[in-house]
Amino acid sequence: MLSTDDLRFFHMIASAPSLAEAARRLNVTPPAVTQRLRALEERVGVKLIDRTSRGLRLTDEGELIASDGADIISAIEQLSERVASRTRQVSGHLRVAAPYGFGRRHVAPVVCDFAKRHPAISVTLALSDSPIRQMADNWDIVVHIGALPESDRLVTTLAPNSRILCAAPDYLARHPPIQTPQDLTAHQCLALRENDEDVTLWRFAHAKQGKVTVRIKPVMASNDGEIIRDWALAGLGIILRSEWDVAQDLAAGRLQAILPRWSPPAADVVALLHARQGRSGRTNAFLQVLRESLAAPLWRRDFTPPA
Structure with missing residues (x-):
């Protein structure tokens, strides 16, 4: 009655806070998820999920399918790994999550x-x-940039990445000079909303003057880093961005670093992984290729972050 595709589909729903979020992860429309869930429930003959004001709640039968289904999927993948290992072939399905721009x-x-x-x-x-x-659990590798929440996953650094305060020369020429972090409160700042962080709180550290925190009032904000960078290039304001995103613009003079002696917290590129004994061969193989690709970050070849 149940196929492995059914088990994978239901596992995705069971791990999501809502059907809308499950649809986003599956890259389909919410109605498509609802329709497929209804068809699955009709085939097994029981209700698997209850919707409440707080989100989704699995029924007892739903808990059973989610739990045992995850074990079945894992067993099938381990069997595929063992067969592939005899031929030294990397096989199976790899699941990777990463930020939009990066x-x-x-x-x-x-x-x-x-x-x-x-x-x-x-x-x-x-x-x-x-x-x-x-x-x-169904994601093999999660690539992350910035502050990390508590997690039982292993964290490994893939590449160094500084954050840089910058703006277009045109913007800086039209506005008062910025000599201290506090001066930012009188300027047009652009905020990138990501990772559920407080993006209006900009932190800086100076070798001699210590640490300073500034609360900005963004005139424009977006959850897309490319849009924020384009706005800055257009002279609309100041951004605090990862060097991987702005290094080429800084090297070409399209953007100019501000307060180079005041350093925002670094935001290294990291990978979150399952415990070593729980990782598949394909995950380890992909991690190695990803490490090799980022061993000498492209963004540091033509640009060195301000000291």
Whole structure:
């Protein structure tokens, strides 16, 4: 009655806070998820999920399918791994989550190369403004940038990444000089909303003057880093962005670093992983390729962060 596709589908729903979020992770419409869930419940003959004011609640039967289904999926994947290991072939389905911009620019090309190297692999790459939300057990690797919440996952650093305060020369020429972090309160600031962080609280540290925290009032905000950078390039305000995103613009003079002696907290690129004994061979193989790709970050070849 149940196929492995059914089990994977239900596991995705069971790990999501809502059907809308499950639809987003599955890259389908919410009505499609609702219709497929209804068809699944009709086939098994019982209700699997109750919707409450607080979200989704699994019925006893839903808990059974989610729990035992996860074990079955894991057993099938382990069997595939064992068979593949005898032929030294990397196979199975790899699930990777990453931030929008960084994922498009630096993770997607690695996924492409990895798939070419290993034809027996299938891959799901999910991009979002907060990949940390994808930390359910069904994701093999979660690429993250910035502060980390508490998690039982292992964390490994993939590449160094500073945050840089910057703006277009045109903006800086039209506005009062910025000599201290406190001066930012009188300027137009652009905020990137990501990772559920307080994006209006900008922190800085100086070798001699210590630490300073500034509460900005953004004139414009978005959850897409590319949009924020484009707004800054257009002279609309000041941004606090990762060097991977603005290094080329800084090197070309399209953006100019501000307060170079005041350092925002670093935001290294990290990967969140399952425990070593619970990781598949394909996950370890992809992690190695990803490490190799980021061993000498492209963004540091033409630009060195301010000291």
